[in-house]
Amino acid sequence: MAACRLLGSLPVGLWGRNGLFVCRRNLVAPVFVRARSARAEEKQTHFGFEKVSESEKAEKVYKVxxxxxxxxxxxxxxxxxxxxxxxxxxxxxxxxxxxxxxxxxxxxxxxxxxxxxxxxxxxxxxxxSRQAVKSNQSPSWQQISDFYQQQNKxxxxxxxxxxxxxxxxxxxxxxxxxxxxxxxxxxxxxxxxxxxxxxxxxxxxxxxxxxxxxxxxxxxxxxxxxxxxxxxxxxxxxxxxxxxxxxxxxxxxxxxxxxxxxxxxxxxxxxxxxxxxxxxxxxxxxxxxxxxxxxxxxxxxxxxxxxxxxxxxxxxxxxxxx
Ligand SMILES: C[S@@+](CC[C@H](N)C(=O)[O-])C[C@H]1O[C@@H](n2cnc3c(N)ncnc32)[C@H](O)[C@@H]1O
Incomplete structure (x- = not known):
C-alpha cells in the first residue's frame, strides 16, 4: 500500500535489481527501500514467534x-x-x-x-412448545396442531x-x-x-x-x-x-x-x-x-x-x- 501511494505521485518507473527505482529530475529513489523502511518504522508485533510489522502480520494471518x-x-x-x-x-x-x-x-x-x-x-x-402442550392436561387438536406448526417454523x-x-x-x-x-x-x-x-x-x-x-x-x-x-x-x-x-x-x-x-x-x-x-x-x-x-x-x-x-x-x- 505504501509503495502504491508513493508510486501514484511519481511519473517514471524503471525496474532495478533491488526493486523499482523511480527517476524524478536528477533524483533516483529506491521506492522498495523506502517502503521497507516505512514498514520498519511501523509498530512491531508478533506473527507467531516471528517479529513483524503490524501490516505484515495482518497480511500473513490472512494468507494462513x-x-x-x-x-x-x-x-x-x-x-x-x-x-x-x-x-x-x-x-x-x-x-x-x-x-x-x-x-x-x-x-x-x-x-x-x-x-x-x-x-x-x-x-x-x-x-x-412441548412443555406448553404437556402442561395442558387435555390439549385440543388445535393446540396439538399449533405445536407441530411451530416446530416447522x-x-x-x-x-x-x-x-x-x-x-x-x-x-x-x-x-x-x-x-x-x-x-x-x-x-x-x-x-x-x-x-x-x-x-x-x-x-x-x-x-x-x-x-x-x-x-x-x-x-x-x-x-x-x-x-x-x-x-x-x-x-x-x-x-x-x-x-x-x-x-x-x-x-x-x-x-x-x-x-x-x-x-x-x-x-x-x-x-x-x-x-x-x-x-x-x-x-x-x-x-x-x-x-x-x-x-x-x-x-x-x-x-x-x-x-x-x-x-x-x-x-x-x-x-x-x-
Ligand atoms: C482458527 S479460525 C476460527 C474459526 C471458527 N471461529 C472456529 O472456531 O472454527 C480463526 C478465524 O479468525 C479469522 N480472523 C483472523 N483475524 C481476523 C480479524 N482481524 N477479524 C476477523 N476475523 C479474523 C480468520 O480469518 C479465521 O477464520
Whole structure:
C-alpha cells in the first residue's frame, strides 16, 4: 500500500535489481527501500514467534487462513481428535440462548459456532412448545396442531439471527457452502469484516462470540472495545480460546504434541507446514487466563469470569456490558 501511494505521485518507473527505482529530475529513489523502511518504522508485533510489522502480520494471518480454508474442518478434527466439537458445544450450553437472541460470531470462519447456536435455539423453542402442550392436561387438536406448526417454523420466524463476521473471504465461502449442505438457509448472514473495526452499529447484538479467533488479531484491545460497542446493554461477550494448561505434566505433553505433531499433520493432510507452525506459536503467545480476564475488564465489561476446559488447554471467558 505504501509503495502504491508513493508510486501514484511519481511519473517514471524503471525496474532495478533491488526493486523499482523511480527517476524524478536528477533524483533516483529506491521506492522498495523506502517502503521497507516505512514498514520498519511501523509498530512491531508478533506473527507467531516471528517479529513483524503490524501490516505484515495482518497480511500473513490472512494468507494462513486463505491457505487453510479448504482443509480447515478436517484439520480441526485431526489436530484436536474431534475435541474442538465438545468445546464449541460447551460454549453454546454456557450461553444458553433463548429464541429471539441475536448473535454476532466474530472470526466465525466456517460457521461452527453459528450452526450450533441455531440448533440450540431451535431445540429450546421445541422444548418450550412441548412443555406448553404437556402442561395442558387435555390439549385440543388445535393446540396439538399449533405445536407441530411451530416446530416447522424456520429460524427467521423464531426471530433468532446469527451474523458470522470474518476478515477472510475464503473461510466465509467454505462456511456458506457448508450452510447450504446442512440446510441452514434461514437466519444466518455472512459478513466480511475486521474484528478490530466492525461494520455494525452500536448496541446491536445480545451475544458476541469469538472462538479461536482473537489470538490472530493485531490489537486485542481494539477487538474488545469493538465487542463492547456492538453489544446491547445487558449483552454478553464470550470468547473461546486456547489458554494456559494448568497441570505441568499435561502442559509438557501438550507442548510436545503441539510442536512435534501438529505441523506434521498440517504437512501430511494439507501440504502446509508453515500455517500450522504459526497456529501453534500463536497459541503459545496468547495471554494466560488471568491476563486476558484483566484485558476484558479494561475494555469495560462487568462480571468477567472464565472456565477452563481440558485442564486449561482452552478457556471460555465471559463478561457483560451493563
Ligand atoms: C482458527 S479460525 C476460527 C474459526 C471458527 N471461529 C472456529 O472456531 O472454527 C480463526 C478465524 O479468525 C479469522 N480472523 C483472523 N483475524 C481476523 C480479524 N482481524 N477479524 C476477523 N476475523 C479474523 C480468520 O480469518 C479465521 O477464520
Amino acid at each position: 487462513f486463505k491457505n487453510v480454508a479448504k482443509n480447515y474442518d478436517i484439520m480441526n478434527d485431526a489436530m484436536s481428535l474431534g475435541i474442538h466439537r465438545l468445546w464449541k458445544d460447551a460454549l453454546i450450553r454456557m450461553m444458553n440462548p433463548l429464541p429471539g437472541t441475536k448473535l454476532l460470531d466474530v472470526a466465525g470462519g466456517t460457521g461452527d459456532i453459528a450452526f450450533r447456536f441455531m440448533d440450540y435455539v431451535r431445540m429450546q423453542q421445541e422444548r418450550q 424456520s429460524d427467521s420466524d423464531l426471530g433468532s439471527k446469527a451474523v458470522i463476521c470474518d476478515i477472510n473471504k475464503e473461510m466465509l465461502k467454505v462456511g456458506r457452502q457448508k450452510a447450504e449442505q446442512l440446510n441452514y438457509s434461514e437466519g444466518l448472514s455472512w459478513v466480511v469484516g475486521n474484528a478490530e473495526e466492525l461494520p455494525f452499529d452500536d448496541d446491536k447484538f445480545d451475544v458476541y462470540t469469538i472462538a479461536f479467533g482473537i489470538r490472530n488479531v493485531t490489537h486485542i484491545d481494539h477487538v474488545l472495545q469493538e465487542a463492547y460497542r456492538v453489544l446491547k446493554p445487558g449483552g454478553r461477550f464470550m470468547c473461546l480460546e486456547f489458554s494456559k494448561v494448568q497441570n505441568p505434566v499435561i502442559s509438557r505433553l501438550y507442548n510436545l504434541y503441539s510442536f512435534q505433531v501438529i505441523p506434521v499433520l498440517g504437512e501430511v493432510i494439507a501440504a502446509d507446514w508453515k500455517s500450522y507452525q504459526y497456529l501453534v506459536e500463536s497459541i503459545q503467545r496468547f495471554p494466560d487466563q488471568e491476563e486476558f480476564k484483566a484485558m476484558i475488564e479494561d475494555a469495560g465489561f462487568y462480571r468477567v469470569e472464565y472456565s477452563n476446559m481440558t485442564s486449561g488447554i482452552v478457556a471460555v471467558h465471559s463478561g457483560f456490558k451493563l
